[in-house]
Amino acid sequence: MKCLDRYIAYQVLGAVFVILLVVVGLDLVFEFVEQTGEINDRYRFVDVLSYLMLRIPSRLYEFLPLASLVGCLVGLGMLASNSELTVMRAAGISIQRIVLAVMKPAMLLAVCALILGEYVVPVTEQKAQSSRALAQSAGQALRSKHGVWHRENNQFIHINAVEPGGKIHGVTRYSFNDQRQMVASSFAKSGVYSTDGWLLEDVVSTLFLGDRTQTEQADQESWKSGLTPTLLSVIVVDPMDLSISGLWSYSSYLGEQGLDSNQYLLAFWSKVLQPAGIFALVLVAISFIFGPLRSVTVGQRIIAGVIVGLVFKFSQDLLGPASTVIGFTPLLATAIPIVICLIAGLFLLRKAA
Structure with a gap:
C-alpha cells in the first residue's frame, strides 16, 4: 500500500506543480506588462524585475488552492484515462482508500x-512594496501612489x-482639532x-494660526x-499577504482605535481556513473523477476545475463584503463556500461508491 500511496502522490503533486507553474507564470507575465507602463528615470526595468521576483511567493500562495483542485483533477x-483506477478497484482497493491516498x-x-x-509571504511582500515605493517616491511628500494612509486619533x-x-x-x-x-x-x-517612539529626520512643519501660517524646520x-x-509592516501590504499573527494583532489595534477591522478579520479567517479549503477542493476533484468526469478528456477536466475554483474564489470574495453589509461574521463568510464544497464532494463520492 505504501508503494500505491507514493505513486498516487507522485501523480497528483506532479500535476499540481505543472498547473501552479503555468498559472503563476501567466500571472507574472500580465503583471510585468502592467508594471512596464510605470517605468521612468526612478523606477527602472531592473526594479520591475526585482519587484516581480519578490512577489512570486505571494502568487504561489494565492493560486495554491486552485492549482490543488485542477492538479488533482488532471x-x-x-x-482514470489509463484504466489504472479501474485496476485498483478490481484489486479490491476501495474508493475510501484512494481518497486517503490523495489526501496525504x-x-x-x-x-x-x-x-x-x-513566514515567507509577509517578508517578501513587504520588501517588494517598500522597494517599489522607495524607487517611485524619490523621498518626496505624497509622491508615491503606493504609500499607505493611516488615522490615529485626530491625525492622518x-x-x-x-x-x-x-x-x-x-x-x-x-x-x-x-x-x-x-x-x-x-x-x-x-x-x-x-x-x-519614532525619531523623525529633516522635518518641515506648517502651523495654521487663524489667518496666517508659520513654517518651522528641524x-x-x-x-x-x-x-x-x-504594525507598519502590516498596513504596508494587502491583508491577504500578511501573517496570521500580524492580522490578529492589527485587527485588535484597529478595534482599540475605534476603526473598522472587518477587512483584516476576513483575511485572518481566510488564511486560517485555507488548509480546510484545499482539502474541500481536493475532495471535490476526487468526487468528479469517480463521478461525472470519469470518462471525459483532460481538457474538459481542466475547464471544469477552473470553473469550480473560480466559483469558489468569487463566492468567498462576494461573501466577504456581504458580511459587512448584512452583519454576519467574517468567519461565516469564509466558511460557507468550504462547507458547501465538503458537502458536495461527500455527496458525489457516496453516489459513486
Missing part, C-alpha cells in the same frame, strides 16, 4: 501553504515606504524607531505614536 484523470499530498500542500503564508498619516527593521520614508502628518479644522501639517524625509523630531514597525 493527476487522477490521467490514472493534499496535507503536504496545506502545510506548505501555511508556511508560505505565515501618509508614509511613502516602510523598510524591514523599523525605518520609514516620506512621513506626512495632518493634525486636526475637534472641530475638524486642520491645525498643523508636517513632512519628514525619514524616521527610525526606538524604545521611546533636523530631528520625536514622534509618539501607537504605530510600531510590526
Whole structure:
C-alpha cells in the first residue's frame, strides 16, 4: 500500500506543480506588462524585475488552492484515462482508500501553504512594496501612489515606504482639532524607531494660526505614536499577504482605535481556513473523477476545475463584503463556500461508491 500511496502522490503533486507553474507564470507575465507602463528615470526595468521576483511567493500562495483542485483533477484523470483506477478497484482497493491516498499530498500542500503564508509571504511582500515605493517616491511628500494612509486619533498619516527593521520614508502628518479644522501639517524625509517612539529626520512643519501660517524646520523630531514597525509592516501590504499573527494583532489595534477591522478579520479567517479549503477542493476533484468526469478528456477536466475554483474564489470574495453589509461574521463568510464544497464532494463520492 505504501508503494500505491507514493505513486498516487507522485501523480497528483506532479500535476499540481505543472498547473501552479503555468498559472503563476501567466500571472507574472500580465503583471510585468502592467508594471512596464510605470517605468521612468526612478523606477527602472531592473526594479520591475526585482519587484516581480519578490512577489512570486505571494502568487504561489494565492493560486495554491486552485492549482490543488485542477492538479488533482488532471493527476487522477490521467490514472482514470489509463484504466489504472479501474485496476485498483478490481484489486479490491476501495474508493475510501484512494481518497486517503490523495489526501496525504493534499496535507503536504496545506502545510506548505501555511508556511508560505505565515513566514515567507509577509517578508517578501513587504520588501517588494517598500522597494517599489522607495524607487517611485524619490523621498518626496505624497509622491508615491503606493504609500499607505493611516488615522490615529485626530491625525492622518501618509508614509511613502516602510523598510524591514523599523525605518520609514516620506512621513506626512495632518493634525486636526475637534472641530475638524486642520491645525498643523508636517513632512519628514525619514524616521527610525526606538524604545521611546519614532525619531523623525529633516522635518518641515506648517502651523495654521487663524489667518496666517508659520513654517518651522528641524533636523530631528520625536514622534509618539501607537504605530510600531510590526504594525507598519502590516498596513504596508494587502491583508491577504500578511501573517496570521500580524492580522490578529492589527485587527485588535484597529478595534482599540475605534476603526473598522472587518477587512483584516476576513483575511485572518481566510488564511486560517485555507488548509480546510484545499482539502474541500481536493475532495471535490476526487468526487468528479469517480463521478461525472470519469470518462471525459483532460481538457474538459481542466475547464471544469477552473470553473469550480473560480466559483469558489468569487463566492468567498462576494461573501466577504456581504458580511459587512448584512452583519454576519467574517468567519461565516469564509466558511460557507468550504462547507458547501465538503458537502458536495461527500455527496458525489457516496453516489459513486
